[in-house]
Amino acid sequence: MKKAVLLINLGSPNKPSILSVWRYLRQFLMDYRVIDIPYLIRLFLVNIIIIPFRVKNSAKEYKKLWKIFGESPLIKYTKSLTKKLNDKYSSKYEFYYAMRYQNPSIDKALEKIYLENYDELIILPLYPQYASASSGSTIEYCNKKINNWWNFPKITIINHFYNHKSYINCFIENTKKFNIENYNHVLFSFHGLPERHVDKTYTNNSLCKDNDCEYGVVNENKYCYKAMCYETTKLIAKELSLNDENYSVTFQSRLDDKWLKPYTDTELMKLAKTGKSKVLIISPAFVSDCLETIIEISQINKAEFINMGGKELNLVPSLNDNDNWVDSIFEIIESNA
Known part of the structure; x- marks a missing residue:
């Protein structure tokens, strides 16, 4: 065939x-x-x-x-x-x-x-x-x-494929190229969405805020973008042995103030003000580096963070054309065949 x-x-x-x-x-x-x-x-x-x-x-x-x-x-x-x-x-x-x-x-x-x-x-x-x-x-x-x-x-x-083991492992392998112990905090930054978009995914007339999406995916919220983001984070954090207080989830690239919160830029400012001066950012929503990772996070957000008293901010690269990502795509396809 x-x-x-x-x-x-x-x-x-x-x-x-x-x-x-x-x-x-x-x-x-x-x-x-x-x-x-x-x-x-x-x-x-x-x-x-x-x-x-x-x-x-x-x-x-x-x-x-x-x-x-x-x-x-x-x-x-x-x-x-x-x-x-x-x-x-x-x-x-x-x-x-x-x-x-x-x-x-x-x-x-x-x-x-x-x-x-x-x-x-x-x-x-x-x-x-x-x-x-x-x-x-x-x-x-x-x-x-x-x-x-x-x-x-x-x-x-x-x-x-937010929870596919091979996709999760690709980000874990990229992250392990950094010495996590050198950082005060790990920030998982996902692309933002208007809150109404995630509210629309619910067929039982509930809202995203009613479904504890911060705890991950269950049957009721299985199409909720926010729940998937938290589930991806939970899976990566577990494999990296991160404690709950050492990482957080944020959303970037908003158009107005009715988008998913917390926002990446404001959270970075809070971290800098509270002495979390060394931050490592993982962006699991982006499998290819792009404007949002290279410019928004690595340049704009980093400059703002340093200006607020932060000392170091690094971004884990996206999966791009890595050999393990090549194999992961094949595995994702095979598991859905």
Whole structure:
């Protein structure tokens, strides 16, 4: 049987120019699963308020990223990861990659896959924790495109892998390259979401705050992004033998004050003020280094932390195209086959 695997990550501007960043932000923020408000209000908010206010600064931050990597690291690592997977596991699967927003597009990847007449297509969004704004958007978009096909192969969708042992082990191995005993605190920083997004995941009319998501995943909150983040943290912390008082969970990259709390930047300020001057950050929501890890955490948050009296802040690298991550993806696919 011929089997294809499509790896999908979030995306990036094609270039760090204002026009390119504008196009990327517009496609991203106009997604109704990202900003879940009526279309006309979203159209006004995104194009008249958010993008004009943010685009120049965003382009400046992307230029910093390009200066370090020469291109988008998210695309660079996803492309390299796909090549390594094909080099090692092509006897069982043929791997493709695409971005949810901008290029390389899902449309073109699916077109190539259809023409190859595969028996099975496995879609793997590279977001460990399910969220409607990331995994949900990606899955819905793929389904819309596939619905136009004349021939349907068997299709498998992997909607999360937040608790998969091999994924957890990859972050543990990366973290063990640092001497944890040299740090006062370990901070697990996840990408933020509006609180209403996690509230919408509950089918029993409850809210996220009613379900003790800080203790991890149970049946009632199994689709809650926040619960998955805490479950991932719990699994990594256990393997690293971290005591409860020596680590915490935060959320970064908010647009307003109605997003998941605590916030990464404010928590770092509290740590600096209370004498926790050496902090190690782990970002398990990001399997590829990107703007949020390289610029937001390693530059902006670090500078603010040092300015508030902190002495040292280091970030555990993402999984990128590491060999153990290559093997982990294969194991994730096999366990969902």
